[in-house]
Amino acid sequence: MTNRSLQDIEEMGSAKYINPYTDFGFKKLFGTPLNKDLLISFLNSLFEGKEVVRDLTYLNGENLGNSYGDRRAIFDVYCENEQGETFIVEMQKAEQQFFKDRSVFYSTFPIQNQGKKGIWDFKLKGVYTVGILDFVFPDNEYPQDCLRHEVKLMDVDDKHVFYDKLTFLYLEMPKFTKKEDELKTMYDKWLFVLHNLSRLMKRPAALQERIFTRLFDQAEIARYTPEERQDYEDSLKVYRDMKNVLDTAELKGLKKGLKKGIEQGASDERKKNAKAMKALGLPLETIAKVTGMSIEDIVKL
Incomplete structure (x- = not known):
C-alpha cells in the first residue's frame, strides 16, 4: 500500500473500496x-x-x-x-x-x-x-x-x-x-x-x-449500480464537507471556546457550525449528530 x-x-477517484x-x-x-x-x-x-x-x-x-x-x-x-x-x-x-x-x-x-x-x-x-x-x-x-x-x-x-x-x-x-x-x-x-x-x-x-x-x-x-455509485458519491461529499467545516472551526479556535464551558459562547458556536453545514446542504440528521442540536432548532436557523 x-x-x-x-x-x-x-x-483522485482511484479508491477501490x-x-x-x-x-x-x-x-x-x-x-x-x-x-x-x-x-x-x-x-x-x-x-x-x-x-x-x-x-x-x-x-x-x-x-x-x-x-x-x-x-x-x-x-x-x-x-x-x-x-x-x-x-x-x-x-x-x-x-x-x-x-x-x-x-x-x-x-x-x-x-x-x-x-x-x-x-x-x-x-x-x-x-x-x-x-x-x-x-x-x-x-x-x-x-x-x-x-x-x-x-x-x-x-x-x-x-x-x-x-x-x-x-x-x-x-x-x-x-x-x-x-x-x-x-x-x-x-x-x-x-x-x-x-x-x-x-x-x-x-x-x-x-x-x-x-x-x-x-x-x-x-x-x-x-455498484450507477444509482448506488451516485448515492455513495453524495454521501462521500457530505463526509468531506463535514470534515472540512470541523477542521476550519478548529483552526479558528471554535472548539477551544466550546471546551472552556462558556455556555452562551458554546451555544453561539454550535449555531455557527450548524449554519455552515446547513449552507453546504448536509442532511439535518448529520448536523444534529455533529453539533448536538435538535433537528427542530436547526430548521429554525
Missing part, C-alpha cells in the same frame, strides 16, 4: 438484512466471546417518544438478537459537546420499548450501545494505547458491576495503529478493515476468513 492519504485516493465512515458505506456494510452476517461477525469480535450473537433481526431505526412532541431518536443500525437483546450501532464522525448524554438518552428508547401493559414484573432484556468513534475523547480521558471502552453501571465503592443489562462500548478509532502483520484476533482484523478499507487496493493476505471475502465483495465500488 502506498503512502497516499485517504483524501488523496478518494479525490467504499469509506465505511460515510453514511452510505456504514449502512451498506452493516445496515441491511442482506449483510447481517457482517454485523454478527463484527459484534462477536467486539465482545470477545462474552456475547455470542447467532442471529439478528433489524428493527426500525427511527424511534419516537411515548407522546406527541417527544424528542425522537434516529439510529444508524438498530437490531435485536435471538434472545431479544437490542443493539444500537452507530458511526460517530465527530466529537460533540454532550456526546455521552446523547448516548445514554438513546439507550432509553429500547428500554422503554420493553414496557408491557397490564401486569408486568419489569424484567428487561439487555441493551447494548456500540459507538465507532472517528475521534478520541477530549482532555486525554483515556491513555493513548487504550481504544476500547466497555461501560456498565458500577458500584463505586467495591467496583462490582451493579447492573449488567446496560452496556456501552466505544471504539476510539484514531488510536488504532496496528499493521497487517500484527493482526492476531478477529477484533484486530475488523478494526483494521474499518480503519483502512478505503485506502486498500486489494484484500490483505491477513484477512483470509470467509466473512472478509463477503465484506470486500460488498465494499467494491465497481460492483
Whole structure:
C-alpha cells in the first residue's frame, strides 16, 4: 500500500473500496438484512466471546417518544438478537459537546420499548450501545494505547458491576495503529478493515476468513449500480464537507471556546457550525449528530 492519504485516493477517484465512515458505506456494510452476517461477525469480535450473537433481526431505526412532541431518536443500525437483546450501532464522525448524554438518552428508547401493559414484573432484556468513534475523547480521558471502552453501571465503592443489562462500548478509532502483520484476533482484523478499507487496493493476505471475502465483495465500488455509485458519491461529499467545516472551526479556535464551558459562547458556536453545514446542504440528521442540536432548532436557523 502506498503512502497516499485517504483524501488523496478518494479525490483522485482511484479508491477501490467504499469509506465505511460515510453514511452510505456504514449502512451498506452493516445496515441491511442482506449483510447481517457482517454485523454478527463484527459484534462477536467486539465482545470477545462474552456475547455470542447467532442471529439478528433489524428493527426500525427511527424511534419516537411515548407522546406527541417527544424528542425522537434516529439510529444508524438498530437490531435485536435471538434472545431479544437490542443493539444500537452507530458511526460517530465527530466529537460533540454532550456526546455521552446523547448516548445514554438513546439507550432509553429500547428500554422503554420493553414496557408491557397490564401486569408486568419489569424484567428487561439487555441493551447494548456500540459507538465507532472517528475521534478520541477530549482532555486525554483515556491513555493513548487504550481504544476500547466497555461501560456498565458500577458500584463505586467495591467496583462490582451493579447492573449488567446496560452496556456501552466505544471504539476510539484514531488510536488504532496496528499493521497487517500484527493482526492476531478477529477484533484486530475488523478494526483494521474499518480503519483502512478505503485506502486498500486489494484484500490483505491477513484477512483470509470467509466473512472478509463477503465484506470486500460488498465494499467494491465497481460492483455498484450507477444509482448506488451516485448515492455513495453524495454521501462521500457530505463526509468531506463535514470534515472540512470541523477542521476550519478548529483552526479558528471554535472548539477551544466550546471546551472552556462558556455556555452562551458554546451555544453561539454550535449555531455557527450548524449554519455552515446547513449552507453546504448536509442532511439535518448529520448536523444534529455533529453539533448536538435538535433537528427542530436547526430548521429554525
